[in-house]
Amino acid sequence: MSNLGLFGLMALIWGLTWAAIKIGLDAGVPPILLAGLRYLLTAGILAFWTHGALSAFAEGRSMRVIISALLTNAGTYGLLFWGMQTVPSGLSGLVNLALVPVLLFGLAVVLGEERPTWRHGLALVLGCTGLLGLFWTRLVEQESGNGLGLAAIVAGTACYCVGSVIARPLIGPIKPLTLTAIHAVLGGAALIAVSFLLGDLSATLPARIDVAPAAASLLFLSLLGTIVAYTIYLRLLEKWGTARAGLYAFISPIVALAVGVWLFGEKVGAAEIGGAALLLVAAGLALSRRDSADPARN
Template sequence: MYIVYSLMCLIFGTTFLAIKIGIDAGAPPFLFAGTRFLLAGIIVLTSVKLMQGRIGLEPGMRKDVVLVGTFMTAVMFGCLYLGEKYISSSVAALLAATTPIMISIVEWFQGIRDHFRIKGAGLLLSFIGVGVAVLPALGIDVGTEAILAVVVILAAEAGCVFGTMTSKRVLAAGLDPFVLNGWQMVVGGSMLVLLSLVTEPWAGVVNNRIFVSWAYLIVFGSLAGHGSYYWLVRRAGPLLPSTWTYISPVIAQFVGYCVLGEYLSGYSFAGLALVLGGVYLVSRAAMLEQWLKNNGKAFGLFKKESSPELRQ
């Protein structure tokens, strides 16, 4: 499971750079994103059809799948691609790090509070780490358009939380994660292409840089990355897979520096240590809580229960 998680983080960390390269090369954001997801979704559904023979959706699932495609593909990535016209790839990745905190808050209100203190500590530690690693770069991007891009991406991340929780419900009902992944991308990609038709010019939008980044995003970002994400959501719940948004900003910063000369400093290394520590707390919360209970009693950190005689 952790091998899949590591590969997913690496893939998603590099997709921010690929998006930035394509956008800077002149790709219309909605068309760039829409065609990526539409084609990837068709590939996924065709592959599942050939291997398993069934890609249809139960009537009760169709509305939820449309909601997942709308919020987790059309809204989230439409805003992300548009935002990367005005901010660096590493700052865009930082904004994505708000999703796990939003998910944990929603789960808390839903009554899902298992090991919440340790998970909360891990989420906070990771978010601080992302801030330490990336926030110094925000000074480079200050401007009206950059501020608007930040607001738009944060709003999209809030919608992504709703989509993530909906996807968990659909997967718990028995829908194959690759079928959900395929339909999500087809729905969201179609919406983005239609939006591009009425808002963006299509003339002269293809060059080598756009094509290479577009192909990378389809093969690795959509097919490998999102497939791994849904497999992890089904296996471990939505919180752990969503912590890719903590690892990926640091990865995005390193690759952004190497390829595009984006901001990088010693803060990046300190932030990475905090990020990894926080993710460890989230992923091993149950084990750590049990260890604290066992050892806390020995060191007097937890009060021992009084005997029946004393309670009387």
């Protein structure tokens, strides 16, 4: 398949993952447990292709590996999956996918990796304005659950960005797929532990779960959403560079919104469209000047 075809497949998969998450949640799987099972399954699959995982903890890298795993996997997806209980899948995908390049852009300035320019300021202002617009619709409609859910998705996205910055020095000393497998094991185990503490793993849980859609959701998220799409992304980073490969941030949110409307009957109002448009413009400004490799979505 051509690089363009691979890019289209990757953008489609990452747009569809939000519907897969909703299907898993609607099947009765508690959100933190669903996220944890996703990554333990991913780790099990990657174990066949990765070697030398223990060496990743050598040379003083242990703390960085653990913290980045807890942020990029446990913190990110625990919050995202929890938030999606009340936030439509399409809107969840749009906020997360469009906000990642904006937040990474802002972190690059804070950490001194880039000199602040008008692009940084405009991207952050537009991104914040877009988010405020999305929150405002929920405050006006008095949908407090939606507001808390959206706040969780924003917080989860921030966890991903901070964790990605922490993990960046690990890429090179550790092979990307190996790092993904380690993050999946650590993050998945942490999520399962939290789920246990929340009382999700009760004796009545199996009777409350619709097994077929739950299994389909997990397989899609693990095999396609993580392993296949991530492998394509690594190839495109090498062939196209970060900015061009990162253009999925404009296509995948549209896929997520369209599938949410078509499959679940989710409603998208004018205010949400306006907020979404501002987020996408902010993402475009961020991506247009990004030269360093973006940590892979996993």
